[in-house]
Amino acid sequence: AQSVTQLGSHVSVSEGALVLLRCNYSSSVPPYLFWYVQYPNQGLQLLLKYTSAATLVKGINGFEAEFKKSETSFHLTKPSAHMSDAAEYFCAVSDRKPDKLIFGTGTRLQVFP
Amino acid sequence: DAMVIQNPRYQVTQFGKPVTLSCSQTLNHNVMYWYQQKSSQAPKLLFHYYDKDFNNEADTPDNFQSRRPNTSFCFLDIRSPGLGDAAMYLCATSTIMGGRTDTQYFGPGTRLTVL
Numbered sequence: 001a002q003s004v005t006q007l008g009s010h011v012s013v014s015e016g017a018l019v020l021l022r023c024n025y026s027s028s029v030p031p032y033l034f035w036y037v038q039y040p041n042q043g044l045q046l047l048l049k050y051t052s053a054a055t056l057v058k059g060i061n062g063f064e065a066e067f068k069k070s071e072t073s074f075h076l077t078k079p080s081a082h083m084s085d086a087a088e089y090f091c092a093v094s095d096r097k098p099d100k101l102i103f104g105t106g107t108r109l110q111v112f113p
Numbered sequence: 114d115a116m117v118i119q120n121p122r123y124q125v126t127q128f129g130k131p132v133t134l135s136c137s138q139t140l141n142h143n144v145m146y147w148y149q150q151k152s153s154q155a156p157k158l159l160f161h162y163y164d165k166d167f168n169n170e171a172d173t174p175d176n177f178q179s180r181r182p183n184t185s186f187c188f189l190d191i192r193s194p195g196l197g198d199a200a201m202y203l204c205a206t207s208t209i210m211g212g213r214t215d216t217q218y219f220g221p222g223t224r225l226t227v228l
Contacts, residue, residue, distance in 0.1 A: 032213055043117075043203055043219035044156070051210070090155060094213045099144060099163050101217055103155040 002027045004093050006104035014112050019063075019078040021107045023091035026072060032094040033074040034101065035065055039087045047089075050074060061085070086111045116140070117220035119204050125226045126194050134189040134223045136204030145187040146217065147179060148203040156203055162187060163209075191225075199227045 007022040025031055032051045036044040048059025055067040061084075065076045074091060088108050092101040118137045126132040136145065143164050148156035160169045162181045176198070178190040191198055201224050205217040 032211075032215070034216065036219075041201075041222070041224065043119075043221045044205075044217075045219070046216050049216055051215075088153075094215075099161055099168060099209070099214055100158060101214055106153075106155050108153070 002031070002093050002102050004091050004102055004104035006089075006091050006107050008107055009105065010108050010110065012110040012112060013081045015083055016080050019076070019081045019085065019109065021076040021089050021091075021109065023065075023074045023076065023104060024072050025074060025091075025093045027093055030069075033065075033067060034092040034094070035059065035063070035074075035076050036090045036092065037061075037087050038090065038106075044090060047076070081109075081111045083111050083113065085109060117204055117206055117218050119202075119220035119223050121223060122221060123224050123226070125228065126191075127228050128195065129193045132191050132194055132225065134191075134202050134204075134225070136187045136189070136220055137185050138204075138206045138218075139185070140206050140218060141184060142206035142208050142218070143184070144207045144209065144214065145181060146205040146207070147177075147187070147189045148205065149198075150201045150203055150222070159189070194225070194227045196227050199225055201225075 003026045005024045034049045035047040038044045048057045050067045058064045091104040146161040147159045150156045159173045181187045201222045203222045204220040207217040
């Protein structure tokens with residue numbers, strides 16, 4: 001069965017520091033993988049997705065993620081954190097069960113000045 | 114811009130008083146989803162429509178119902194809201210690509226308060 005694990009429910013970084021949010025997945029077939037961001041009292045917004053093309057995926061707001069099959073990982077990074085990056089981030093996986101995404105439990109990112 | 118719209122953004126109801134939340138989309142996607150999200154938790158899928166086919170999650174209480182009268186609209190009905198149903202309700206849409214769901218596009222959500 002497909003699943004997603006996000007290590008670290010809370011991550012804190014200083015403004016300008018590297019952001020690294022971890023996501024590991026399990027899937028019986030090559031997956032589609034997604035990162036979403038959620039700001040308070042808003043819906044989820046797609047940051048980036050992997051659908052079996054380039055393994056390094058660039059998204060909005062300077063974020064990128066690398067699909068590593070050998071590590072079953074899809075970690076999200078940003079070289080330099082900005083205060084506006086403070087939000088909840090969700091990793092999600094879609095495999096051959098056609099209609100659903102499976103979400104991780106989320107990581108809350110705090111950015112300190 | 115194509116989008117997913119939810120109305121109202123904030124809904125207050127009384128314990129046991131039926132409430133309906135609405136969702137509309139201009140994306141012409143054939144799949145529509147309803148999620149419940151409680152504070153500091155991931156969205157929890159309640160049910161979804163694949164075209165007119167209704168798919169209920171096994172653990173969704175009978176108190177929650179849904180209607181999809183056409184491609185653009187989908188409604189969430191809570192027949193007798195309890196205090197535990199207070200949450201953010203998110204609507205999302207997607208297409209199917211390569212035999213699996215592609216990007217889900219979310220509305221802004223409806224925050225439900227139960228008094």
